[in-house]
Amino acid sequence: MSSYLSKIPSKILATLSFMLLIAIWQGLAIVINDNTLPTPALVLQVFWQEIESGQLPHHLGITLLRLIISFSIAMLLGCAMGIALGINKKLDAFFDNWLVIFLNVPALVTIILCYVWFGLVESAAILAVVINKLPNVIVTIREGTKALDKDLLEMAHCYNFSKKKTFTHVIWPQLHPFVMAATRSGLALIWKIILVVELLGRSDGMGYQLNLFFQLFDVASILAYTIAFIAVIQSIELLILKPLDNRASRWRR
Amino acid sequence: MTDIHISIKNKTYVTEDSRQHTAIANLSLSLPTNKFICLVGPSGCGKTTLLNIIANLDKKYQGEILLGQQQIQPKIGYIFQTPRLLPWRTVRENIELVLTEQQPPEIIDALLESMQLTDSQNAYPQHLSLGMSRRVAIIRAFAVNPHLLLMDEPFVSLDAPTARQVRNLLIHLWQLRPHTILFVTHDLREAIAMADRLVFLSAAPMSVISEIEVSIPRSKRNDETAVEAFRQQLLTNHPKIKSLL
Numbered sequence: 190m191s192s193y194l195s196k197i198p199s200k201i202l203a204t205l206s207f208m209l210l211i212a213i214w215q216g217l218a219i220v221i222n223d224n225t226l227p228t229p230a231l232v233l234q235v236f237w238q239e240i241e242s243g244q245l246p247h248h249l250g251i252t253l254l255r256l257i258i259s260f261s262i263a264m265l266l267g268c269a270m271g272i273a274l275g276i277n278k279k280l281d282a283f284f285d286n287w288l289v290i291f292l293n294v295p296a297l298v299t300i301i302l303c304y305v306w307f308g309l310v311e312s313a314a315i316l317a318v319v320i321n322k323l324p325n326v327i328v329t330i331r332e333g334t335k336a337l338d339k340d341l342l343e344m345a346h347c348y349n350f351s352k353k354k355t356f357t358h359v360i361w362p363q364l365h366p367f368v369m370a371a372t373r374s375g376l377a378l379i380w381k382i383i384l385v386v387e388l389l390g391r392s393d394g395m396g397y398q399l400n401l402f403f404q405l406f407d408v409a410s411i412l413a414y415t416i417a418f419i420a421v422i423q424s425i426e427l428l429i430l431k432p433l434d435n436r437a438s439r440w441r442r
Numbered sequence: 443m444t445d446i447h448i449s450i451k452n453k454t455y456v457t458e459d460s461r462q463h464t465a466i467a468n469l470s471l472s473l474p475t476n477k478f479i480c481l482v483g484p485s486g487c488g489k490t491t492l493l494n495i496i497a498n499l500d501k502k503y504q505g506e507i508l509l510g511q512q513q514i515q516p517k518i519g520y521i522f523q524t525p526r527l528l529p530w531r532t533v534r535e536n537i538e539l540v541l542t543e544q545q546p547p548e549i550i551d552a553l554l555e556s557m558q559l560t561d562s563q564n565a566y567p568q569h570l571s572l573g574m575s576r577r578v579a580i581i582r583a584f585a586v587n588p589h590l591l592l593m594d595e596p597f598v599s600l601d602a603p604t605a606r607q608v609r610n611l612l613i614h615l616w617q618l619r620p621h622t623i624l625f626v627t628h629d630l631r632e633a634i635a636m637a638d639r640l641v642f643l644s645a646a647p648m649s650v651i652s653e654i655e656v657s658i659p660r661s662k663r664n665d666e667t668a669v670e671a672f673r674q675q676l677l678t679n680h681p682k683i684k685s686l687l
Contacts, residue, residue, distance in 0.1 A: 340522070348540040358531065
């Protein structure tokens with residue numbers, strides 16, 4: 190069996206496994222024959238309807254905008270603070286407890302507190318997402334900064350590299366894998382949190398819509414929105430993250 | 443170019459069990475312009491510490507580095523024990539990075555050619571052999587046109603033929619572009635084959651034991667018997683040195 194599988198090109202294998210998943214879904218939908226599990230065809234139909242009506246693009250767009258804003262703030266702040274903590278041992282010792290606490294506050298608690306303290310407003314929603322993501326970025330970048338090659342930094346110092354040159358040519362290439370790791374785990378985390386934020390306190394966005402469908406028991410729409418969701422994440426991975434990775438790691442080949 | 447004078451009054455360090463050690467005491471060294479000076483001393487005597495002090499990487503010491511009469515930091519080209527190239531930059535980019543804006547990039551072409559690396563200029567360091575990486579590090583150090591070239595056992599862990607090849611290329615380049623060189627080694631034969639002057643160092647704390655001019659003409663430095671004869675004579679005349687090595 191294994192030798193038989195190994196002869197099939199991996200791309201075809203991936204397609205086959207995907208088709209198998211759809212087939213299982215179709216089979217289950219037929220067997221169960223209930224509104225709670227619509228067939229793939231029906232979900233696809235709802236998907237098109239939602240796109241044509243403009244509902245799906247509207248809510249997806251709003252969620253994406255929130256994602257971009259909160260992600261950018263969390264990454265920029267997190268990188269700066271992570272580097273600062275990685276360089277300065279005293280600062281790191283001082284703030285380490287804070288980080289541990291913030292890492293362990295449940296996302297839901299942060300979201301509720303932000304809404305309670307700042308009201309059901311857009312900035313509170315963004316702040317809640319940022320606070321949830323920030324400690325992760327800080328910890329990842331801090332570890333990356335601690336792992337910087339001292340020999341190369343000495344070399345840069347000895348050859349009178351300016352601060353800017355040292356950062357772009359010596360430090361950044363070493364931090365890059367850590368930033369990518371923070372980006373990937375960050376996107377995954379923010380996607381999940383942002384829906385809860387919208388569900389609890391906003392009147393638009395994917396989270397709001399999903400809650401609405403939940404109350405209507407409209408599983409087909411929930412699945413249709415999920416497909417849109419997965420498609421967006423995959424596009425970000427393929428169109429932005431993969432090319433960035435390839436560019437940064439071309440020297441490894 | 444001006445002579446460089448190094449005077450380290452005291453350099454201490456604290457070990458992990460909080461005991462204070464004196465690494466260098468009352469060491470003074472004059473480096474005449476464009477001379478090749480080899481520091482020879484037992485392993486662990488603090489040679490790398492001394493180079494790091496001169497390169498301004500280690501500032502915790504009492505003493506001074508003089509360029510001519512002035513106390514200014516001389517421009518340094520440092521060839522470390524490991525090549526320390528940026529793995530994500532090509533050979534050429536690694537060299538370009540140390541150049542100032544006033545320096546024409548053509549200097550790189552000449553240096554690459556003299557080190558026989560023209561064909562590898564677009565390779566990334568991981569594709570180079572250790573000997574080639576060392577040659578790139580040598581080019582990088584020469585490219586900044588420094589007051590002083592520091593070399594910290596740059597041929598260590600190379601096999602003998604490669605070491606000899608890199609050594610000959612280095613001497614050839616140095617004769618084309620004379621610079622003051624401070625070369626650290628614990629290999630007396632290697633030192634005799636290259637140096638104008640040998641400086642012998644003692645350990646704990648490190649200080650200069652004696653300075654000896656190498657009288658073998660440059661043309662005969664690759665002649666192993668001449669080098670060996672000089673070494674034997676040196677060891678018989680200076681029993682103190684023999685006890686060091």
